[in-house]
Amino acid sequence: MFCISVKQFLLWKKKQLSKGGDNQSLVFLIECIGGISKGDLNFLSLNPENKLYLKKNLDHLESIWHDHLLNSSPIQYLCGITFWRDLKLKVTNKVLIPRPETELIVDIVFNIFGKKSNKFLFAELGTGSGAISIALALAYPLSHGVATDIDQNALEVAIRNYRNSSKQSNLKFFCGNWWSPLESFKGKLDLAISNPPYIPSDTYEKLPKEVKNFEPKIALLGGEDGLKHIKEIIQKAPLFLKEKGWLILENHFDQSEKVKQLLIKNQFTSIEIVKDLSGIGRFTIGRYK
Incomplete structure (x- = not known):
């Protein structure tokens, strides 16, 4: 697990969106690879001084996001999964x-x-x-x-x-x-x-x-x-x-x-x-x- 402050994470997230892409895709990436659920993301800004624990570091997440933006690679393929109804499915x-x-x-x-x-x-x-x-x-x-x-x-x-x-x-x-x-x-x-x-x-x-x-x-x-x-x-x-x-x-x-x-x-x-x-x-x- 990788520990960072919520404030640092939110600044990173804002920076990634400034490069392009949409919030929904970035949230998907953070949830699938970073291990932070969409629900938890919505409430992070309430406590910016808190600590956040990620499954992968920000550099790793950023490299995937870069591939998504540069090549238009579907975020689901890059993450290797997708969500459909109540299923979590592997996709290639x-x-x-x-x-x-x-x-x-x-x-x-x-x-x-x-x-x-x-x-x-x-x-x-x-x-x-x-x-x-x-x-x-x-x-x-x-x-x-x-x-x-x-x-x-x-x-x-x-x-x-x-x-x-x-x-x-x-x-x-x-x-x-x-x-x-x-x-x-x-x-x-x-x-x-x-x-x-x-x-x-x-x-x-x-x-x-x-x-x-x-x-x-x-x-x-x-x-x-x-x-x-x-x-x-x-x-x-x-x-x-x-x-x-x-x-x-x-x-x-x-x-x-x-x-x-x-x-x-x-x-x-x-x-x-x-x-x-x-x-x-x-x-x-x-x-x-």
Whole structure:
């Protein structure tokens, strides 16, 4: 542990923000690497003469902040972790950093299946860090889930996150493209979920460099119109879902109506476009027959 005065620390923090960046990212760095929680940071100025104990010294924190500012490296990758719902997840550049808006997928599942007492079988296609599947496995301890990813490196991150987050054994992981590892689950799933790559090619080229230069292209690029992977998932979903089974998809802000039509074409009913907290049609859900 490294001991400094609160006054010295606050001056250091002010100096770092004067170089650029945003307060939220710096607070994230201080919490993850320095070991000072966001809540504690808010009250430091009340007692500037107090002592503060850091897990890493200020030079170390400053070097990470410098990398973040100089290269636009995402602070989550530099810290090696991120927070999502009530989970603390390991992240590397092999997985997409899970976004806050994606947290609503879990709430959509709550609306459909209720709370813990329900027992069902779910699959997540393209799990990345494992965030969605782990949250559901924890929320529904009587249920069982399977999660797939085409990248074994991403899958290893997800498996480690599950082991760090839970002592349960109700979630299994399979390597492969979309439905391909799940042949033994045909006709058995109550629920399938995916946050697939859905960024159109021309939009991908215009993404901020902190996304385009660091996050895995395979987890972002959805073909020319952004719907390449969504089409495949929807077309094959009826083979794996039970009758009355649900499919939940995250999509680009302007794709919901097209996704809705694809669901109708593939015999889905009870179709609904669910808006995120910004009022954007971020999710499209449907029930098979």
